[in-house]
Amino acid sequence: MKQPDLLSSAQLAHSLQLLHQHASLVHCMTNDVVQTFTANVLLALRASPAMVIDADEAAQFSGYADALLINVGTLTRDRSIAMQAAVEAANRAGTPWTLDPVAVGALTFRTEFCQQLLTQQPAAIRGNASEILALANQAAGGRGVDSLHQADAALSAAQQLAHDYRSIVAVTGEVDYVTDGQHTFAIPGGSPLMTRVVGTGCALSAVVAAFASLPGERLQHVAAACRVMSLAGERAARQVQGPGSFVAAFLDALWTLEVTP
Numbered sequence: 001m002k003q004p005d006l007l008s009s010a011q012l013a014h015s016l017q018l019l020h021q022h023a024s025l026v027h028c029m030t031n032d033v034v035q036t037f038t039a040n041v042l043l044a045l046r047a048s049p050a051m052v053i054d055a056d057e058a059a060q061f062s063g064y065a066d067a068l069l070i071n072v073g074t075l076t077r078d079r080s081i082a083m084q085a086a087v088e089a090a091n092r093a094g095t096p097w098t099l100d101p102v103a104v105g106a107l108t109f110r111t112e113f114c115q116q117l118l119t120q121q122p123a124a125i126r127g128n129a130s131e132i133l134a135l136a137n138q139a140a141g142g143r144g145v146d147s148l149h150q151a152d153a154a155l156s157a158a159q160q161l162a163h164d165y166r167s168i169v170a171v172t173g174e175v176d177y178v179t180d181g182q183h184t185f186a187i188p189g190g191s192p193l194m195t196r197v198v199g200t201g202c203a204l205s206a207v208v209a210a211f212a213s214l215p216g217e218r219l220q221h222v223a224a225a226c227r228v229m230s231l232a233g234e235r236a237a238r239q240v241q242g243p244g245s246f247v248a249a250f251l252d253a254l255w256t257l258e259v260t261p
């Protein structure tokens with residue numbers, strides 16, 4: 001397998017400029033813990049979040065939105081029915097959808113649900129290393145929503161998933177890897193503080209969904225989604241003392257992000 005590439009600042013600038021222009025409308029079906037933070041992250045990047053969760057409305061809306069996010073963090077039977085309806089409608093309408101397989105592995109219901117979703121053409125999949133390994137049946141999952149593995153230990157699982165399901169897979173951690181199974185970007189940066197506030201991974205998946213809806217090179221756009229978040233994370237971390245002020249500084253860093261090519 002080829003060595004991972006680095007995303008150039010020209011590639012990053014191009015993808016971010018497209019996101020600002022398109023102001024993608026992202027239909028978020030996400031967990032109860034991260035709703036507001038996810039919406040604020042999308043808004044700081046000039047995208048538009050909408051959390052529509054009733055089964056009938058979700059099916060209606062995913063055909064209309066630019067992108068759909070399915071995050072199984074607080075999955076219930078009812079929510080799985082609504083998510084399935086939204087995915088089917090998204091596929092009929094050609095709306096790209098992104099899967100965040102939160103805490104798959106040890107928990108049977110969400111693991112079976114995610115395995116079923118995998119066969120329904122996700123445009124992108126974003127998870128931490130333990131989640132990506134579990135999705136590829138190569139490990140039993142993480143410690144609840146947190147990873148027990150480093151991202152590089154899940155790189156070949158990510159490449160296999162991307163190849164098998166013709167998707168873009170982002171596996172995140174200290175370094176993020178974004179792959180289509182053939183080509184891989186390595187995205188360094190970020191900050192350990194990103195793991196000390198809840199929802200950076202979930203919000204990143206919403207950002208991946210937004211970038212995956214842009215015209216052009218989807219692999220590059222998803223890599224840009226990861227770099228946008230890691231860049232904002234490292235800039236915010238330089239200014240703060242801890243998690244409380246980090247959230248505010250992180251949103252400000254996303255808002256003021258200008259990348260010169």
Ligand SMILES: Nc1ncnc2c1ncn2[C@@H]1O[C@H](COP(=O)(O)OP(=O)(O)O)[C@@H](O)[C@H]1O
Nearest residue numbers: 128172173174176189190191192194200201229
């Ligand atoms: N040790 C770390 N150093 C720098 N950035 C990190 C680190 N761990 C995670 N990140 C960043 O935090 C974000 C969330 O990733 P991750 O923690 O893997 O997801 P999750 O919250 O789903 O477990 C990503 O942008 C990732 O790059």
Ligand SMILES: Cc1ncsc1CCOP(=O)(O)O
Nearest residue numbers: 031033073145199200201202
């Ligand atoms: C704590 C928690 N419990 C169920 S979902 C969730 C949020 C997980 O957020 P992230 O994956 O971004 O750390």
Ligand SMILES: [Mg+2]
Nearest residue numbers: 102128201202
């Ligand atoms: Mg997560």
